[in-house]
Amino acid sequence: MTSDTGTVRPVTATAALTRVANVVRLHLTQRSQLLVLPWMILGFIFLVNLVIWWLVLASSAPAELASVSQGMQFSGASTFIFVYMLVVAVQAINVTFPFALGYGVTRRDFYLGSAATFVLLSVYYALGMTLLATIERATAGWGLGGSMFDVVYFGSGTAAQQFALFLLGFLFFFFIGAATAAVYVRWRSRGMLVFFAALTLILVGLSVLATSTASWPLVGEWFARSGALGVAVWSLVPTTLAAVAGFVLLRRATPRN
Amino acid sequence: MDETRPIFIQIAERIENDILSGALPEETQVPSTNEFAAFYRINPATAGKGVNLLVDNGILYKKRGIGMFVAGGSLARIRANRREQFRAEYVRPLLAEATKLGISRRQLADLFSSEATDSETIAKDTITKEGAA
Amino acid sequence: MSTVIEVAGLTKRFGKVTAIDDVSFTVQENKIYGLLGRNGAGKTTLMQLLTGQEFATNGSIGVFGRSPVESAQVLDRICFIKESQKYPEDFSVKHVFRSAPWFFGGWDSAFAEQLIADFRIPTDRKVKKLSRGQLSAVGVVVGLASRAPLTFFDEPYLGLDAVSRQIFYDRLLEDYAEHPRTVILSTHLIDEVSNLLEHVIVLDEGRVIIDADAEEVRGSATNVVGARGAVAQFVGGRDVLHSEAIGGLASVTIAAVSPDERRAARAADLELSPVSLQQLIVRTTNSSTKEFEQSA
Numbered sequence: 001m002t003s004d005t006g007t008v009r010p011v012t013a014t015a016a017l018t019r020v021a022n023v024v025r026l027h028l029t030q031r032s033q034l035l036v037l038p039w040m041i042l043g044f045i046f047l048v049n050l051v052i053w054w055l056v057l058a059s060s061a062p063a064e065l066a067s068v069s070q071g072m073q074f075s076g077a078s079t080f081i082f083v084y085m086l087v088v089a090v091q092a093i094n095v096t097f098p099f100a101l102g103y104g105v106t107r108r109d110f111y112l113g114s115a116a117t118f119v120l121l122s123v124y125y126a127l128g129m130t131l132l133a134t135i136e137r138a139t140a141g142w143g144l145g146g147s148m149f150d151v152v153y154f155g156s157g158t159a160a161q162q163f164a165l166f167l168l169g170f171l172f173f174f175f176i177g178a179a180t181a182a183v184y185v186r187w188r189s190r191g192m193l194v195f196f197a198a199l200t201l202i203l204v205g206l207s208v209l210a211t212s213t214a215s216w217p218l219v220g221e222w223f224a225r226s227g228a229l230g231v232a233v234w235s236l237v238p239t240t241l242a243a244v245a246g247f248v249l250l251r252r253a254t255p256r257n
Numbered sequence: 258m259d260e261t262r263p264i265f266i267q268i269a270e271r272i273e274n275d276i277l278s279g280a281l282p283e284e285t286q287v288p289s290t291n292e293f294a295a296f297y298r299i300n301p302a303t304a305g306k307g308v309n310l311l312v313d314n315g316i317l318y319k320k321r322g323i324g325m326f327v328a329g330g331s332l333a334r335i336r337a338n339r340r341e342q343f344r345a346e347y348v349r350p351l352l353a354e355a356t357k358l359g360i361s362r363r364q365l366a367d368l369f370s371s372e373a374t375d376s377e378t379i380a381k382d383t384i385t386k387e388g389a390a
Numbered sequence: 391m392s393t394v395i396e397v398a399g400l401t402k403r404f405g406k407v408t409a410i411d412d413v414s415f416t417v418q419e420n421k422i423y424g425l426l427g428r429n430g431a432g433k434t435t436l437m438q439l440l441t442g443q444e445f446a447t448n449g450s451i452g453v454f455g456r457s458p459v460e461s462a463q464v465l466d467r468i469c470f471i472k473e474s475q476k477y478p479e480d481f482s483v484k485h486v487f488r489s490a491p492w493f494f495g496g497w498d499s500a501f502a503e504q505l506i507a508d509f510r511i512p513t514d515r516k517v518k519k520l521s522r523g524q525l526s527a528v529g530v531v532v533g534l535a536s537r538a539p540l541t542f543f544d545e546p547y548l549g550l551d552a553v554s555r556q557i558f559y560d561r562l563l564e565d566y567a568e569h570p571r572t573v574i575l576s577t578h579l580i581d582e583v584s585n586l587l588e589h590v591i592v593l594d595e596g597r598v599i600i601d602a603d604a605e606e607v608r609g610s611a612t613n614v615v616g617a618r619g620a621v622a623q624f625v626g627g628r629d630v631l632h633s634e635a636i637g638g639l640a641s642v643t644i645a646a647v648s649p650d651e652r653r654a655a656r657a658a659d660l661e662l663s664p665v666s667l668q669q670l671i672v673r674t675t676n677s678s679t680k681e682f683e684q685s686a
Binding site: 291306353 | 560568609
């Protein structure tokens with residue numbers, strides 16, 4: 001394929017889409033790390049839990065079973081995978097951004113492509129987790145009463161509700177991770193210090209406010225009223241803010257070595 | 258490639274040398290500019306400049322769609338040029354140097370003939386040695 | 391010959407440091423340019439500005455007629471190979487050569503494969519496990535195989551050994567002859583690349599001090615060595631680029647001499663020797679540094 005040297009190729013809508021798609025491909029170049037490895041680790045954690053549940057059951061008297069099953073709820077699965085995705089987002093911005101700039105990708109295309117990747121991964125993992133949660137429920141805790149994917153405080157909603165929960169959760173972690181990394185890429189160490197200092201101040205400030213006005217019960221009420229799904233839907237606000245912030249920050253970021 | 262003179266001139270000279278020595282006979286094709294560039298490891302534009310210089314001087318000519326060829330009569334032309342150069346670059350300085358060293362015209366002539374005989378002998382010896390080897 | 395890059399009054403400041411100081415020049419299509427200068431002269435910064443990776447403080451940049459910043463149209467036709475390119479963790483060489491074609495429309499896979507073999511790059515290894523030379527080779531191969539209409543090489547061959555560097559120069563020349571494109575090589579190894587260059591831009595402390603045809607620059611200076619008096623007489627009132635003296639001997643660098651002057655020099659027992667591109671630039675750079683020091 002030869003490229004003409006005289007005139008510049010005109011930009012078309014398809015070309016723009018292809019460019020963004022190429023960024024997605026770039027992120028997914030290391031497919032196994034992004035799409036397979038987390039499941040493998042999750043699988044390992046699951047097997048370990050399986051053994052523990054079996055041991056616990058085997059050594060418990062029938063009378064204790066009720067209270068024992070309470071303790072067999074391990075919500076670490078979701079936590080682990082959310083944190084993993086947070087790290088993926090941080091890496092994407094921190095390392096892949098300067099690399100993509102080296103390939104001549106514009107910051108805009110890079111961010112759009114990254115955001116698209118985050119959404120795709122969120123859907124992929126939300127589907128997987130929902131599937132596992134459904135199986136868990138169907139088998140009454142994998143035949144052992146264990147609970148790893150279908151966690152109590154997520155509410156026992158429908159599969160669709162669980163999917164939404166997971167999806168929104170993943171999106172939150174992706175974009176928060178990306179925005180935080182963008183702070184670093186834009187302003188480096190000094191920026192990070194300032195950012196975290198400011199964040200701490202804000203959080204502490206809010207806590208003080210809540211304590212002094214005795215509004216913690218209100219906070220608790222709100223969580224209870226909204227339910228897991230309600231909170232997740234509200235999380236779209238910080239998620240969107242983070243997404244926009246990430247874009248704004250990267251627009252003026254440079255790949256300084 | 259030495260650094261005293263522009264490279265394109267050196268390229269032109271090398272091509273001329275090849276014509277003089279008979280390596281590039283008249284009406285035969287010379288390598289392309291790109292081939293020269295790759296061979297001498299220089300920029301193609303520079304090689305092109307050297308070739309164009311020879312075209313301007315009537316040493317080479319272009320056959321459309323085929324390439325560069327050595328022009329008829331270029332051998333004679335190059336020789337004539339070189340003789341002029343020989344006079345300016347060797348003979349004149351030689352005479353100046355001889356004057357400086359106080360060598361008379363007569364002594365100079367003697368030097369020439371003895372040197373010529375010596376070098377012939379050396380050349381013959383070399384040929385004999387090479388023949389025997 | 392169309393203009394591919396047009397820079398006017400370009401300035402870039404990093405806090406108090408002025409990396410690029412009021413620079414103006416143009417780059418013509420399909421020539422091999424040398425962007426030369428000492429370490430820290432501003433070569434990398436300039437290239438980052440030209441590729442939209444850094445933002446200018448002042449002035450204008452036009453690449454293919456428009457600003458390169460955030461312009462996919464422009465960036466699509468550029469390949470910028472840096473010396474210290476960082477790759478994503480766990481990226482293997484295979485991944486690099488799989489992803490590069492997506493971003494360079496003119497990519498030639500067959501050429502890339504041949505180059506990978508020429509440079510002996512192990513394709514199955516992780517990038518972080520490559521030696522410095524192999525890492526540089528990867529960059530060089532991407533730059534060559536990209537066939538990008540405007541290709542920048544920012545000293546990516548520093549890690550390469552002499553043999554590999556020669557392979558790079560040879561392949562670059564060959565490919566450039568077959569598929570012309572605008573190439574900008576930055577280096578401080580001037581003599582090695584000197585014959586490849588058609589045009590030379592020399593930066594010193596963020597300013598352009600030479601912007602000329604390579605052949606012109608090459609033939610533009612001569613060293614005159616001999617007895618002090620004779621040298622002084624020969625040089626006369628000409629501009630002196632550089633002078634050294636030891637005992638009764640002097641060595642002076644001046645502009646080019648004509649064949650007649652050459653003979654006059656020989657007659658006066660003076661030795662004329664060539665000044666390589668590198669020496670010339672070194673001497674011009676040193677003198678300009680002195681100028682700045684004096685005016686500061």
